[in-house]
Amino acid sequence: MTLDEKSKAGMAVAGGMMGVAFGEAMGQAAASDGFGAGIARLALDYAFADVWGRDGLTKRDRSLVVIAALIAQGQTLELKNHIKIGITHGLTIREIEEVLIQALPYVGFPRVSSALTATIEALREAGLDPNTRTAEERGLLSAC
Secondary structure (H helix, E strand, C coil): CCCCHHHHHHHHHHHHHHCHHHHHHHHHHHHCCCCCHHHHHHHHHHHHHHHHCCCCCCHHHHHHHHHHHHHHHCCHHHHHHHHHHHHHCCCCHHHHHHHHHHHHHHHCHHHHHHHHHHHHHHHHHCCCCCCCCCCCCCCCCCCC
């Protein structure tokens, strides 16, 4: 099966978020007749082309929304992916920590505790130290 223009657009969005190799792998999976091909096509068409491809929010803002939703659902494996994507979209360690804090009164300590563990793992996998913040992030310098 060949990909239509919408799937190719979704492939480009996915590749921009998670790397060209990921986008190409999604495209290959969607174009195959293998198990999960339909899911890959729906992900490309709906999640990436239709939703992530919209212009109403920045990719950075969309990452904040997705991270919060995944914390609320307790989806720690997918959260790890979206922490890394959020970093790619410009989120700082402090902003990610603030999402965890903001979610706390709404979803509770168990969900946020699990999300915190996943977030620390994702940050470390991305080569970042969750305990290292810039002076600006610690509030010692003002943004100009």
